[in-house]
Amino acid sequence: MTKTGTAPKRSLKRRFIRAFQRDKWLYLIMLFPFVYYVLFCYYPMYGVTLAFKQYKPKLGIIGSPWASQNGMKYVLQVVRDPYFWTVFRNTIILNIENLIITFPAPIILALMLNEVVHPYYKRIVQTVTYLPHFLSTVVVVGMMNSMFNSSGIVNQMIASMGMDKINFLNDAQYFRPMYIGSNIWQSVGWDTIIFLSALSGLDMQLYEAAKIDGAGRWKQTLHVTIPGILPTIIIMLILAMGRIMNVSYQKILLMMTGTNQSVSDVISTYVYRRGITKADFSYATAVNLFQSLVSLLFVSVTNWISRRTSETSLW
Numbered sequence: 157m158t159k160t161g162t163a164p165k166r167s168l169k170r171r172f173i174r175a176f177q178r179d180k181w182l183y184l185i186m187l188f189p190f191v192y193y194v195l196f197c198y199y200p201m202y203g204v205t206l207a208f209k210q211y212k213p214k215l216g217i218i219g220s221p222w223a224s225q226n227g228m229k230y231v232l233q234v235v236r237d238p239y240f241w242t243v244f245r246n247t248i249i250l251n252i253e254n255l256i257i258t259f260p261a262p263i264i265l266a267l268m269l270n271e272v273v274h275p276y277y278k279r280i281v282q283t284v285t286y287l288p289h290f291l292s293t294v295v296v297v298g299m300m301n302s303m304f305n306s307s308g309i310v311n312q313m314i315a316s317m318g319m320d321k322i323n324f325l326n327d328a329q330y331f332r333p334m335y336i337g338s339n340i341w342q343s344v345g346w347d348t349i350i351f352l353s354a355l356s357g358l359d360m361q362l363y364e365a366a367k368i369d370g371a372g373r374w375k376q377t378l379h380v381t382i383p384g385i386l387p388t389i390i391i392m393l394i395l396a397m398g399r400i401m402n403v404s405y406q407k408i409l410l411m412m413t414g415t416n417q418s419v420s421d422v423i424s425t426y427v428y429r430r431g432i433t434k435a436d437f438s439y440a441t442a443v444n445l446f447q448s449l450v451s452l453l454f455v456s457v458t459n460w461i462s463r464r465t466s467e468t469s470l471w
Contacts, residue, residue, distance in 0.1 A: 285345025398455035
């Protein structure tokens with residue numbers, strides 16, 4: 157019995173050793189993202205307990221006592237804070253508008269580039285649209301400030317047409333269009349790479365069959381191209397829904413002014429002010445925990461709908 161039981165284990169061990177020796181460089185490549193996620197994603201998770209503790213820096217996270225009301229003091233404080241719901245509404249509105257406008261942009265650009273026949277022109281367009289992705293947030297906001305201030309090129313053009321100058325940087329109604337527009341300019345080219353990769357994997361025989369049936373370029377796009385990349389679009393949409401509560405708070409902090417704070421203040425900036433500026437770590441953690449739970453809800457519901465209506469889902 158002992159020999160029979162140990163034989164499969166030894167065989168499995170030998171297969172594992174041979175597979176490791178054969179693919180050792182692939183395992184080495186996998187090691188770096190694994191270490192990254194362990195150190196920066198999973199290891200900090202124990203800090204979530206700050207939301208339920210009366211944090212004292214001298215005692216540390218583990219040594220700090222639990223908060224009153226069965227540890228729910230700061231969670232209840234978040235729910236009862238009227239200003240929290242203001243920044244929550246700002247976050248939802250900004251991200252939904254950003255998703256509706258920004259998400260289709262790389263898909264449309266990928267479809268347009270897919271129709272370009274001349275490879276030289278296609279590479280130029282790709283390069284021009286990729287470049288803004290590598291600019292830092294500070295540089296992007298600095299460019300926006302230079303272009304849209306009272307003496308910037310945009311207001312000069314408006315004044316040259318006989319119209320009054322617009323205070324883009326301080327007027328609350330222009331904050332969201334400027335934020336979303338800069339996001340599109342900065343990310344559309346880079347995000348197109350994924351959809352171009354999906355397009356390159358489509359079977360060309362489908363296009364030949366569509367041509368035989370008399371389909372032009374537009375009908376080929378509607379009935380062959382878009383259905384072919386639809387699984388990729390769905391997966392990217394599910395991932396985008398998981399990030400719907402997260403915004404580029406660095407950009408918002410740089411764009412925020414006293415006159416547009418009513419629409420620009422979001423959960424991320426609120427957490428920054430309460431946690432870093434005011435050192436209210438427990439309350440800031442509770443707000444961030446609420447944000448993560450809402451993101452989990454969004455991605456779970458989107459995945460469930462996708463699984464019920466199509467064959468594509470994350471799990």
